[in-house]
Amino acid sequence: MRHSYRTKFILLLSGLFAFLVTSAQPLLWPHHKKAVIVLTYDDALLSQLNNAVPQLQKAGFKATFFLTSDIDPSTIPRWRSLAKQGFELGNHTLYHPCSSSEDVTVSSDHMTAYQMVREIEIMNRMLFAVDGKNTRTFAYPCAETTLGGKDYVDSLRRYKLVKYARIGGDTDAVVTDFSHLDLLRIPSFGLEDSTSSAALIAYVKKVEQSGGMGIIMFHGIGGDYITTSSAVHQELIDFLVKNRKDIWITTFQEAMDYAARHSLPDRQGPVPLRAH
Numbered sequence: 631m632r633h634s635y636r637t638k639f640i641l642l643l644s645g646l647f648a649f650l651v652t653s654a655q656p657l658l659w660p661h662h663k664k665a666v667i668v669l670t671y672d673d674a675l676l677s678q679l680n681n682a683v684p685q686l687q688k689a690g691f692k693a694t695f696f697l698t699s700d701i702d703p704s705t706i707p708r709w710r711s712l713a714k715q716g717f718e719l720g721n722h723t724l725y726h727p728c729s730s731s732e733d734v735t736v737s738s739d740h741m742t743a744y745q746m747v748r749e750i751e752i753m754n755r756m757l758f759a760v761d762g763k764n765t766r767t768f769a770y771p772c773a774e775t776t777l778g779g780k781d782y783v784d785s786l787r788r789y790k791l792v793k794y795a796r797i798g799g800d801t802d803a804v805v806t807d808f809s810h811l812d813l814l815r816i817p818s819f820g821l822e823d824s825t826s827s828a829a830l831i832a833y834v835k836k837v838e839q840s841g842g843m844g845i846i847m848f849h850g851i852g853g854d855y856i857t858t859s860s861a862v863h864q865e866l867i868d869f870l871v872k873n874r875k876d877i878w879i880t881t882f883q884e885a886m887d888y889a890a891r892h893s894l895p896d897r898q899g900p901v902p903l904r905a906h
């Protein structure tokens with residue numbers, strides 16, 4: 631089969647890309663762990679406080695909760711207590727604006743980037759009032775990086791309100807090349823309703839084999855919506871407990887701070903390479 635010049639050029643480029651991807655060295659994670667898993671929970675849901683938190687506490691795992699202004703006088707003391715225990719409270723905007731659909735209460739269709747940035751800024755202040763922290767991570771509502779079709783990530787970047795931001799993705803969301811990672815577009819495995827424990831564990835194994843980082847995006851746990859059952863959540867936790875020697879389970883900010891210190895181009899010192 632003959633290739634046109636254009637095809638040859640594309641083949642050359644994809645070869646180069648494959649080289650770049652495979653040449654990225656996996657990070658050496660703390661305590662000789664092989665990989666990191668970050669558990670994240672969106673939308674400040676009561677089912678997370680009632681069902682996910684006790685399972686996480688029992689296992690001794692920290693996780694990240696992306697909160698909105700749905701936090702209220704009855705839950706704020708509980709979120710605050712979690713922050714004191716080392717859990718992370720992340721920013722998920724005030725009103726969770728998304729592109730219009732039937733279950734969206736606040737539409738982002740006609741919002742400007744500045745309006746969105748202001749929402750994130752005010753939510754940062756609200757979270758500061760809860761936990762006193764000055765650095766914040768962010769998760770895009772509905773995993774959308776656009777407003778009315780226009781991308782606002784670079785606008786958000788200019789305001790320096792958040793250190794790292796999580797986008798969506800599927801089971802391919804495994805980060806191994808941290809030196810080329812956009813810190814405001816960090817992919818995650820966004821669960822659908824009733825994801826099985828087999829699917830979750832298969833993803834964790836894939837992350838472990840890659841030597842990289844995998845972020846899981848949960849919503850309801852044993853209740854609310856886009857629900858993962860409490861039993862499935864517990865099975866994942868049990869698997870992680872069994873493999874805690876090899877897998878680091880920590881918050882989004884801690885995992886990324888570590889990765890940034892050890893692999894991003896502007897960090898100090900040489901890249902510690904995994905011994906082969």
Ligand SMILES: [Zn+2]
Nearest residue numbers: 672673771772
């Ligand atoms: Zn959300």
